[in-house]
Amino acid sequence: MDDELQQLLRLPIGDRTDRFLHLLLEPRFLGYWTFARPLDRGVEIADVLTWYDDVVLLFEAKTRAVGTSDLRWAARNLEDAITTINERATLLRNGQVQSFRNKWRGQVQWDPTRVRDYYGVVVLNHLSEPFDPRELVPTAFRQSAIPIQVFSLEDLTGVPPISWTPQSEA
DSSP states (O other): OOHHHHHHHHSOHHHHHHHHHHHHHHHHSTGGGEEESOEETTEEOOSEEEEETTEEEEEEEEEEEEEEOOHHHHHHHHHHHHHHHHHHHHHHHTTOOOEEEETTTEEEEOOGGGOOEEEEEEEEEEEOOOOOHHHHSHHHHHHOSSOEEEEEHHHHHOOOOOOOSOTTTO
16 A cells, blocks of 8 residues: 555544545645645644635535434534634634645745635535535525535545545454
8 A cells, every 4th residue: 555545544534534635635726725734823724725816715524434424414514514614714804813834835924815705615525325415404505604515525536435444443
């Protein structure tokens, strides 16, 4: 197995999805503008944040570790992710964040006056029948201050869901 896969398998289940999402997005959004789990004064701003010019994408990933998820799991986690994204967008807009760091740019000062648009992206990593997230949690979408899009990890990768549990843990 290659080193990145070995590193992923050593992480706790939820962290695996976050790291995989970063590995997936980093080359597509150019690592220069992508920040993995950016922290500001101990608060995680997003699982992955992409800041390019006047646009910020806040990614939140939710993972169902075992079994097939029912719609209650999906609804609960969608509501949680949408709430978190909106709270973090408010922190960013209000200038309550000081800076971000990534390996290409180092420490980058946050300037909320440069950002015009915020978008939220929820990535669900779970096995389930297809569903429409807007029908599942309509109130969360209506109350969201920013546009929210929902993808499955399969939507982003084109790879059917796989077990994230290494053979030794199965």
